[in-house]
Amino acid sequence: MKEQFDNEMKLEFISKSSNEAFARISVAAFASQLDPTIEELSDIKTAVSEAVTNCIIHGYENKQGIVKIIARLKENEIIIEISDNGKGIENVEIAKEPLYTTKPNLERSGMGFTIMENFMDSMEVESIVGLGTKVTMSKIISKPEEDEEISQDFLMITKD
Amino acid sequence: MESKFYEKDKLLVFKITEEIDDFSVQKIRRKADYEIERYMPKRVVFDFDNVTFMDSAGIGLIIGRYKFANMLGGTLEVANLTNNVKKIFEMSGILKLIPITELAVS
Numbered sequence: 001m002k003e004q005f006d007n008e009m010k011l012e013f014i015s016k017s018s019n020e021a022f023a024r025i026s027v028a029a030f031a032s033q034l035d036p037t038i039e040e041l042s043d044i045k046t047a048v049s050e051a052v053t054n055c056i057i058h059g060y061e062n063k064q065g066i067v068k069i070i071a072r073l074k075e076n077e078i079i080i081e082i083s084d085n086g087k088g089i090e091n092v093e094i095a096k097e098p099l100y101t102t103k104p105n106l107e108r109s110g111m112g113f114t115i116m117e118n119f120m121d122s123m124e125v126e127s128i129v130g131l132g133t134k135v136t137m138s139k140i141i142s143k144p145e146e147d148e149e150i151s152q153d154f155l156m157i158t159k160d
Numbered sequence: 161m162e163s164k165f166y167e168k169d170k171l172l173v174f175k176i177t178e179e180i181d182d183f184s185v186q187k188i189r190r191k192a193d194y195e196i197e198r199y200m201p202k203r204v205v206f207d208f209d210n211v212t213f214m215d216s217a218g219i220g221l222i223i224g225r226y227k228f229a230n231m232l233g234g235t236l237e238v239a240n241l242t243n244n245v246k247k248i249f250e251m252s253g254i255l256k257l258i259p260i261t262e263l264a265v266s
Contacts, residue, residue, distance in 0.1 A: 018183050020182060021181065042243075042244045049213075050215055053181070053182045056182070057182065106220075109216050109220045109223070112216050115248065115251065118251060
């Protein structure tokens with residue numbers, strides 16, 4: 001049996017850095033179904049932007065390839081998979097270290113994975129050299145508490 | 161990105177008006193380096209007031225311009241950091257190196 005999700009979307013695009021804004025805005029639009037706060041949405045956009053940049057700059061090294069995004073919603077959680085069929089990462093643990101970068105000459109800060117880890121609730125990297133890399137991240141969207149209070153007040157008023 | 165040079169104070173202000181990612185940063189970098197070289201400012205300020213999005217490309221952008229301005233004898237500061245921008249700069253530790261300034265020029 002396939003794992004059940006409330007909703008799912010898939011997106012594929014050519015590995016051009018001009019598509020980064022398209023990618024993060026599309027995922028954010030999908031995530032908005034969970035009614036996230038502006039900050040939560042901004043965190044998701046940043047994490048997606050980091051992962052997509054990695055596919056383009058490191059996975060494909062600016063050669064043409066396809067970046068794939070699958071986003072799923074389950075209750076109040078969004079799970080996002082971003083993958084490429086690029087060169088892969090030899091040592092994922094080292095790559096995840098803050099400030100580690102293989103491209104300092106391009107003014108890369110080496111903060112991509114650190115930002116994904118901090119802005120999302122979970123992040124996993126699977127990579128096979130020569131085959132590609134897949135990043136899976138998830139974030140739980142807080143339930144709007146104020147709304148509940150309002151609806152309770154509303155109930156009390158209607159009882160009167 | 162808009163830029164303005166204040167001759168009297170040798171102050172060069174960059175007001176970034178676009179989202180900052182790996183794509184947009186290439187153009188911003190070129191323009192900033194060109195203007196820094198042209199005016200040789202004592203002080204460079206990057207104003208983030210209109211920045212609605214920034215990812216880690218912004219860290220490299222600021223560190224790179226900091227080094228370049230320094231090399232030409234100037235200093236670099238950042239102003240009007242939005243929440244998203246501040247969070248990323250704080251995480252990277254560059255605010256230990258680069259001061260936040262109160263910028264009140266229009």
